[in-house]
Amino acid sequence: MGFADIDMQDARDLTFTGRVYLYSEQPVSAQLKEQINSKSELQGHSLIFRSVEYVEQRNKFEKPQAFISHDSRDKLEIAQPLAIRLQKLMCPVWYDEYSLKVGDSLRDSIEKGLKECQKCVFIITQNFLSNGGWSKREYDSVFTREIIEKRNVIIPIWYNVTPKDVYSYSPILADRVAVDWSLGIDKVVNKILPAINA
Template sequence: MATLKEYFFKDARALTQHAEFPITDRDGNELVKVISRVHLNFEANAFYVSFYIPARNGVDCPELLCLNSLGQLFEWKRNLHVTTRLPNLQETTSDDLRFTGRIFLYSEEPVPDHFKEQIWQEAKPLGHLIEFRSVEYMEARNRAEKPLAFISHDSRDKAEIAEKLAIALSTRMCPVWYDEYSMQVGDSLRESIEKGLKECRKCILILTPNFLANGGWAKTEYQSIFTRELIERQKVILPVWAGVTAKDIYDYSPILADRVALQWDDGLDTVATKLVAAIGV
């Protein structure tokens, strides 16, 4: 099941930039670190913002502190200088975009009603439109969505490949099972992986030198996926090669070497688009 953090990253209909910002008290002590996103819509000549707020760690209302830090976020946005050229229009930069007032607050802990009322009252005179998204939002989305693909990867390829691919697929309305987003504290690793392997329509194998050298979970996942193919008598494996050759794959698994694979060198957009088509979203 997807987490609130996953929805924070994939709930975007525009170009986004994000950064971590510490929320501090008056003495400069860090209270909580939030992820701030600026959503740039060049066609509408506008931008809006969103915040991901982890567990409060004793902070009463970090959401209010986030709103108080908007000036810092806008200053960071002014330093982006993102430039684009839309069809039949002059070149446009992120500096030209106007703030719509829309602010989305993704809070791992539900915001008490009295804090919501306080925030709405303070935001209204400023023209800010606040939307709270927390546990209820996550649960409603989970009920409506089911992961369509399982991403099997070596942990050393997480940052550079697996996470980027998971986000790219999610933004294309293709929910995926991805360990960082699909597991909660206290979950059984084995049970969660087995559930994902059995329930997802397809299984994406990110085949890298790290994966091929992994004799632990990566090997176990591949064997489980291959066993599922034998039992169900259908092809569920979607290979993505990154930094490996046909001989490397053949040495690892001759049967796997016969599968048509996507090449990570073709670019994230190309790989994600072709995977969505193969998954059948």
């Protein structure tokens, strides 16, 4: 392929380095890795695994660009798919499954994530609006951060809520331009990614 005045090159003329990346959203056992590696080596391939362990290791060295705030009841349907999609697009996120380890202080870790992230994505659902616990504390913390930093940090995603619902929770939050989850995850991510990077 080529662009403008760059010469075209046929893919059949390219040299294959033998390096193959295998991505998995689930942990891969050491035994399975060894089996696949053995077969790959016989064919002259160098196999590199990228799975949950890789994401966890990478997150230790990268500050999150986005903090994903959600009610735990919305984890599987909305928060987890969103976190996975953003990670795939090289947008490191603070997401409890990726960022918390056994023994961590929940409060310290959340506060650190809220302070370090570029933006905070709030998944606004009926569950979120009725939660007076962590979700409310996270919103209050980020709202305070916006006042101190004098800039917008909140990126809202609405899921089966009305402007009136959101207004009852927070008039300021209802004033924010939000993206509706009903558009589908691809369109949601395409809309929020530029806002996260802004």
